[in-house]
Amino acid sequence: MIRITKQTDYGIVLLTHLAAHPERTFNSPELAAETGLPLPMVSKTLKLLAREGLLASHRGVRGGYGLAEPASEITMTRVISALEGPIAITECIDLSGECSHEQVCPTRNNWQRINHALKEALDRISLAEMAPPVNADSGARLVQLGRGISATPAA
Amino acid sequence: MIRITKQTDYGIVLLTHLAAHPERTFNSPELAAETGLPLPMVSKTLKLLAREGLLASHRGVRGGYGLAEPASEITMTRVISALEGPIAITECIDLSGECSHEQVCPTRNNWQRINHALKEALDRISLAEMAPPVNADSGARLVQLGRGISATPAA
DNA sequence: TGGAATTCGTACTGAAACGGTCCTGTTTAT
């Protein structure tokens, strides 16, 4: 159904949450509680994002996760690629070499066009844009949304 | 992996093949042979496309399939929707009503943007454009590609 | 220096979707 996996969905929710509070770090239980997502999945997803370089992880007693880069620099393309591999709407697209049907399949080039259009759409949207404008009832007190969101230093 | 199913892929190959020979009809074995796809899948896919109104089917001894409309009128959006349901990159998009995470999930609106971008890209590509420009060794002699493909009236 | 908190890696399981096959019925041309 041309659908992203749930884990990717989770990942984006988590990243936007982090993007909304760039000054502090979160550990897994905090994020799970604040986003309402199942803890084991949250943990699993964060690990993956850290391994892919989108999150900076900090081990130990007061460890946690934070964005590795400003939210405005992280595109949806990168997030999705990190969580589920290269964006390839058909199998033959990331097949580096030949396709066994190549002789009879005239559509390959056109799939590349479609794939490219999708990728461009995702490239144009950054994490900063996915984050909510301002969320009145959330626990955080957002102050400003200019270049870099600032908030009061945690409750 | 944001990927279409194989059946959809097959469907598009079949449709482009039909689009390249608008003057005649094909039965399943013919199409399977000429596209190199497995017959049972071809048959299954054609049935579905016919039920969804993209193909006109003709039963009986010399039956077969043909496009129900000119190839230039059939968009990729329609083809994909026919074969795998509405285009919804996340679960919450075609959920008509509420989403249980709605209170804590700020990304829903943005997913709609992304989904819309994808849909638009697919809307802009018609079956006629997916078909090969001209295929020297194919049986059909394409004459022109203006508004509506015209070909010589069958071999 | 030792213990506690936390991430890291990986292995495992149940459920669902996908890819593919097959069978039985219905329609139609000859």
Added chain:
DNA sequence: ATAAACAGGACCGTTTCAGTACGAATTCCA
């Protein structure tokens, strides 16, 4: 009447997905 072809399911093996669990490594802090 018969054979060719579509129509509509039922069915099954494999893979992927979602979720769980556990042990190891790291770091802070008392």
